[in-house]
Amino acid sequence: MADCYTKQEKAVVVLVENFYKYMSKNILVKNKISKSSFREMLQHELDHMLTNTRSREAADKVIRDLDKNQDGCLDFEEYWSFIEDITRRIANFIRE
Ligand SMILES: [Ca+2]
Numbered sequence: 001m002a003d004c005y006t007k008q009e010k011a012v013v014v015l016v017e018n019f020y021k022y023m024s025k026n027i028l029v030k031n032k033i034s035k036s037s038f039r040e041m042l043q044h045e046l047d048h049m050l051t052n053t054r055s056r057e058a059a060d061k062v063i064r065d066l067d068k069n070q071d072g073c074l075d076f077e078e079y080w081s082f083i084e085d086i087t088r089r090i091a092n093f094i095r096e
Helices: 007-022 035-045 056-066 076-095
Strands: none
Touching: 007 035, 007 076, 035 056, 056 076
16 A cells, blocks of 8 residues: 555545455356355454454344345445444544
């Protein structure tokens, strides 16, 4: 990533890149994150910010809540609503 990017630009790029990093390699679920990859993402990327990141049940509940079309995977829009939810919680925390 170019050094000329601002911190905010870099943060947005990381959020988008992480979707593609954890995206399923299975051709049948192309451009989506599978449940197992999402659990992996929670453990590796959000372990300090979220609780229960190592709980399979907790991760599966998050997926069920995010999975609007109920196909068992997260597409980019569903993933982004997860990011939106996290950033909203951080904003609320900072405001308090
Ligand atoms: Ca879905």
